Amino acid sequence: MSSPLQQERDRFDVVVIGGGPGGYVAGIRAAQHGLKVAVVERADLGGVCANWGCIPTKAMLHGADVAHAIDTASEYGFGVTQNSFDMAGLVTFSRKVVSRLTTGIAGLLSANGVEVIPGTAYIPAKGHVQVTSDAGVRDVRADHIIVATGARPRSIPGVTPDGDRIWTSTDALRPETRPASLLVIGSGAIGVEFASLYRDLGSEVTLVEYADRILPVEDAEVSAFVAKQFTARGIRVEVGARIASVVASEGGVETVFTTAQGAEVTVVSERVLVATGISPNSEGLGLEELGAEISRGFITTDAHCRTTVAGIYAIGDVAGGPCLAHKASHEALICVDTIAGEPHVVPLERDFVPGCTYSRPQVASIGYTEQQAKEKGRTINVGRFDLSGNGKAIALGEPTGFVKTVFDAETGELLGAHLVGPEVTEMIQGLGIARSLEATAESLAEVVFAHPTVSEAIHESVLDSMGRALHWPPRRPAAAPAVGVPV
Known part of the structure; x- marks a missing residue:
């Protein structure tokens, strides 16, 4: 039997299973509420996002951008040739980026007083977590258990990745x-x-x-x-x-x-x-035995991340889509604030979580597509502006892409936005803020956008949805009267 001191050491207010972008943020937030917190992680802090997903891919994609810049340098007056390329060098750069970030995550957890417990977790009963590692089995107790175990790459029938070919x-x-x-x-x-x-x-x-x-x-x-x-x-x-x-x-x-x-x-x-795609890491935790509802591997939760078992919560990829790091982090805040008894915790609007693809060209979107808005029975106004009419995009040598905005025709509500082009992944958050603040087409039309910026295309798209685009051919009947002619 463990000593009273050991029992106290193994007693927490919150235990988070998984140290990815959902789990470590949940740990930090819970500590900010003054709760005693442990984060259980069987691999590396930061999860797939920091170690093998969001971050290293962006580092690699930056290398691809450098390669493209070298290939097109002559257009800007530079005589540059790509004499050699060392794949190992690019991989090393990406791993250095990962190391810096994961070290930072460990530092943040430590600074907030969050204990990191290495090992694999199992929940034998409500309020009880067993952690198995090379050092043995440690039993910890907590009133609240947050499952943030993420997901892994999914294959297809008959195709088995071998790590080589x-x-x-x-x-x-x-x-x-x-x-x-x-x-x-x-x-x-x-x-x-x-x-x-x-x-x-x-x-x-x-x-x-x-x-x-x-x-x-x-x-x-x-x-x-x-x-x-x-x-x-x-x-x-x-x-x-x-x-x-x-x-x-x-x-x-x-x-x-x-x-x-x-x-x-x-x-x-x-x-x-x-x-x-991905497969959720929900198996082997003991959840089904406790009565947690699981559908296609994803843990079912309510609007505040509570599972069907009292005291057990789930956030991030394991709790269903959209399977994005920032969705996991935001759910962490909703979940922990609910546990802490914060009033007026606002549930997540899953349809309005921004999505970004960091290809060339970049893609960023939020909300409904045009087709989805129509399927929901909305009467809509759609605005569109091509980057071939945007001065900054032309100056960057990347005048290919567009901004498309979808508004409710009756209320002016922003229903969706879809951007393609240079650095649009840095622009989408402006539309997320607009949605959060319940901006309408009319109010967005009054915003002063800095010039020259690629983001001016958002303004023009909004104006276009109202039939008022300034730098794009107007969409009006061919027989529209001339200015100043009485009608």
Whole structure:
């Protein structure tokens, strides 16, 4: 039997299982409320996002941007040639970025008095967590247990990643050499980012998608635009394709798929990347035995992240989509503030969590697509502005892309926004703030946007939804009366 001192040491107000962007933020927030907190992590603090997802991919994509800048330097008067490229150097850079951030996360938890317990967690009963590690088994108790175990890459039937010829996204972040050719299965944000990355680094890339368009969760106009840009860059794009077989050998990987037109196609590539989504890490925790409701592997929660078992909560990817780091972090705040008894905790609007894809061109969106808004029975006004009319985009040498805004025609409510082009991932938050503050088309039209900026395209898109675009051909009847003529 443990001593009273040991029992006190193992007693917490909150135990968080998982140290990713949901878990570590939950730990910090709980500590800010004066609660005694432990975070259990079986691998690395920061989770997939910091270690093998959001952060290292952006570091790698920055390297791809450098490669593109070198390739196009002559347009700006520079005589630069890419004499050599060391894949290991880029991987080393990305891992240094990861190390710096994960070290920072550990420091933040320590500074807030959060205990990090290494090991694998199991919940044998409400209020009880067993943590198994090389040091043995530690039993800890807590009134509140937050499950933030995230997710892992998902494969498809008949295709087994081997870490060599057939990659997961994790493998694609640590190659020893750049593949001469790469076939990517799946064209969500992950697949599209890696297709763009490796193409800019010089690989021949084929992008294969089962749906009828790439980036299928995005607005149809966005999908079509990115597909056109990818094709122009030399990326082979196949949509409506069904994978028949993927066979690896010493010489490469033979992928057979059926096209949307019914033709059977065989592609031989040096590597294949499987980017077909994620699977939640909900198994092995003891949740189902306790009565927690789980659907397709995702833990069912209410608007305040509570599961169907009192005292157990779930946040982030394991609690369902959108499976994004910032959604996990925000749910952490909602969950912990609910535990702490904060009044007026505002539930998350899952439909209005911004999404970003850091390909070239970048994609950013929030809210409903045009089609979704129509399906919800809304009468809408749609504004659109092409970056070919934006001075800053032209000056950057990247005048390709657009901003599309969707408003409720009766109330002016912002229903959705969809951006494609340079640094639009840095611009989408402005529209998130607008939505949060219940801005309308009329109020956004009165905002003064700085010039010259790419973000001015947002203003023009808003004005266009009202028929008032300034720097784009007006959408009015051909027989509109001339200015000053009485009607």
